Amino acid sequence: MSDLKQSVKEQLIQDALEARKKAYVPYSKYPVGAALLTASGKTYSGANIENAAFPVTICAERVAIFKAVSEGDMDLQAIAVATKNGGTPCGSCRQVMAEFNPELILYIVDENGKITQETTLKEILPGYFGPDSLVR
Numbered sequence: 001m002s003d004l005k006q007s008v009k010e011q012l013i014q015d016a017l018e019a020r021k022k023a024y025v026p027y028s029k030y031p032v033g034a035a036l037l038t039a040s041g042k043t044y045s046g047a048n049i050e051n052a053a054f055p056v057t058i059c060a061e062r063v064a065i066f067k068a069v070s071e072g073d074m075d076l077q078a079i080a081v082a083t084k085n086g087g088t089p090c091g092s093c094r095q096v097m098a099e100f101n102p103e104l105i106l107y108i109v110d111e112n113g114k115i116t117q118e119t120t121l122k123e124i125l126p127g128y129f130g131p132d133s134l135v136r
């Protein structure tokens with residue numbers, strides 16, 4: 001796994017912690033922050049946004065990814081995800097990550113920014129169904 005420069009990694013983690021403060025979580029009270037770095041060098045942040053109609057809730061990771069992709073910035077490099085306890089991305093977020101880069105680096109951190117897991121998407125979603133799986 002090719003890692004990021006230490007200073008870039010630390011900044012990404014700080015951005016995820018900062019993004020977490022913007023979470024809208026009146027129901028779960030479980031704020032999540034994400035910061036996504038693309039090959040262009042830009043960072044996109046995201047926080048989970050809940051809804052009174054619970055399933056409409058969107059995760060922090062997907063907010064960050066959709067912000068990047070909707071700006072045409074699709075070469076995802078690394079994502080930092082911050083929760084209270086180092087929670088890992090849900091299955092739906094993993095599937096969205098697989099669409100864009102199975103080699104995506106993930107830094108999972110707790111509320112203090114301590115890395116609890118450093119991994120890649122393909123490690124946490126083996127056998128993923130991706131664009132190449134669609135045989136036409």
Ligand code: THU
Nearest residue numbers: 028030032048059060088089090
């Ligand atoms: N959540 C995320 O933002 N990312 C994940 O990968 C897991 C779950 C959010 C959704 C919901 O707002 C709260 O955490 C509790 O499930």
